Amino acid sequence: VNPRRLGERRLIDQIKARLREVAPPPPRGIGDDAALLGVPRAGGLLVSTDCLIESQHFQRHEPAYLLGRKALAVNLSDLAAMGGRPVAFLMTLALPAALPPRFLDLLVDGLGSSAREHGVSLVGGDTSMSPGPIVISITILGRTSGRRSDAVLQRSGARAGDGIYVSGALGASATGRLLLQAGWRPRLDARRRHLRGVSPARARGNATIAGGTMATRTRALEALRAHLDPAPRLELGRALIESRIASAAIDISDGLSIDLDRLCEASRAGARLMSPAIPIADSARALAAPLGRDPLHLALHGGEDYELLFTVPASRERLVAGLDAIFIGRITPAARGLLICDARGRQRRLPPRGFDHFAAPLRPGRAAGASRATR
């Protein structure tokens, strides 16, 4: 599909053809001015939107198939953080006249693979030429897991004394982003879909990891996978709703510290993290130093891990055992702010830093991500 040679109508037809299984016809899907959705008899409707913009969130050389998967995954992660079940999505695509070969086919196929995996339908969208960057904007629709229409996880329910948990190791995605910036590249299968390996930076990359040992390459592949193909924690979100364990939840899209700060602000609370308890991804542990970074810093501020961060009242903490989540600290009264405690019990302020698109002006020719992890 070459958008320059196709009219919008043929482009939409091509997208529908590639997504046949997940794009129902009108009135339930694409082809009318709006899509008509069946509404669940019980429960409520959840809706969220998240956008990926070239040079802000990805680079054009990144694998298009995985970019399609990620565009949907970051939206699914928002539903996961509410404990919702995904139902349908809409997609706006703005495309420049010149695209890499097969870019659009691969993007749409990746999107379709994630949509099938999670049982969601494409029910609408908009396409446009872009005068510059590729823009992929998705709106996701879901429903609450329980019958009660207010059975959702929110940011605002944490209380002083609640335990703070994360659903997995952190810092891998930021490590992957730094590897891409250093010139490392993913190797794909013949169909240019799945990650099969890594190619170390060829020139001017960080000398200490250019080339790399087999162990380094294994870690690098883990980091690239985390960055390029994140898995939304939908099952955990639903389990938190069904078990009524969590008092509050958020997904870690921008960074543990900044997303914890958001949760605390919504809950009018503070938090104290235990530095030794924070789960740092093996890839961040192995590669942060050669990349000139601190692994804990990547775990705290790197962003895009798409794990869930949630709080649990002390009376229910024994139930967390079944959930494969990691205790990292405790909610405090608001006046204490965000603190982090090292192994010797020394406390310091934890600055809420992470992935914030507006915190620094864009520097052309340099990935926005470069400034994220260093702030």
Add this chain to the structure above:
Amino acid sequence: VNPRRLGERRLIDQIKARLREVAPPPPRGIGDDAALLGVPRAGGLLVSTDCLIESQHFQRHEPAYLLGRKALAVNLSDLAAMGGRPVAFLMTLALPAALPPRFLDLLVDGLGSSAREHGVSLVGGDTSMSPGPIVISITILGRTSGRRSDAVLQRSGARAGDGIYVSGALGASATGRLLLQAGWRPRLDARRRHLRGVSPARARGNATIAGGTMATRTRALEALRAHLDPAPRLELGRALIESRIASAAIDISDGLSIDLDRLCEASRAGARLMSPAIPIADSARALAAPLGRDPLHLALHGGEDYELLFTVPASRERLVAGLDAIFIGRITPAARGLLICDARGRQRRLPPRGFDHFAAPLRPGRAAGASRATR
């Protein structure tokens, strides 16, 4: 609000503050990972998305307040074409580092004014830095007007013999776009919100209308208003549902000819328009010639009128009288395709041409719109 100096969080707070009346708090609105919507007990949910991209759909010099109104209006128009009632919307904003003074404040205030007018809430969104164009992507949620969950207008119900109607005069928006391209500019009130007049092109504009008479300026103001501040036909859409008059409907966003072609394709039908019956806006009649265009051509292909195009079975056509709609032709069997008939009864093929973002490659430094009306 200057996005360069504010973090994303403060930017979102600013937007929420300016939209206080229309942006409810979580869980129903902004502030959690997703918004929770109350679902109507009866009826169905409608959802649609439409995006405005700088240099494709607007220029940065256009009034930001009206741009905010239009971004919502084009989405409301999609609901109007389904006969739906608007409920809520989500907005993704991608903004370059440098914006005209007060651009964002005015944009958000304009959006809020349209949201209040139509009783819709902002329930979510995403903000990002853009490496180039301003991008405003909106997803609109609505509900069906009737109790039946399938009480919607669709493109697919037209049958041979049905009358074809439009809800108002056409070609004014395209005339407004051509005036802007020729260097005419809107004059705004002191608060930079509402249109108060026009400033003719100063230099190198079309000599025959530069300066212009009072009558020319009146027509130019009508055209700019139609282009910059279109009114979605929500009441008519609901009336069509409630009266069960229409067999099919679509909104004229891209052009009468191309949107009629879409309706006919969905209905597996053809159409014959009566050229003398097509309502041409006074501004197009008055200004097309000095702008070097044919007024009928602007009405047929110019796009962005946001009127409704609908079809009515012959047995119900007497009921149209109450609707202030204009008869323009009749649906035919599919094999006939699209035809247009002049006053003497001579027929010719009507090419489905209009606003299509992908039909021509983008030419930097020239408005994409310039090629729309000429195709």
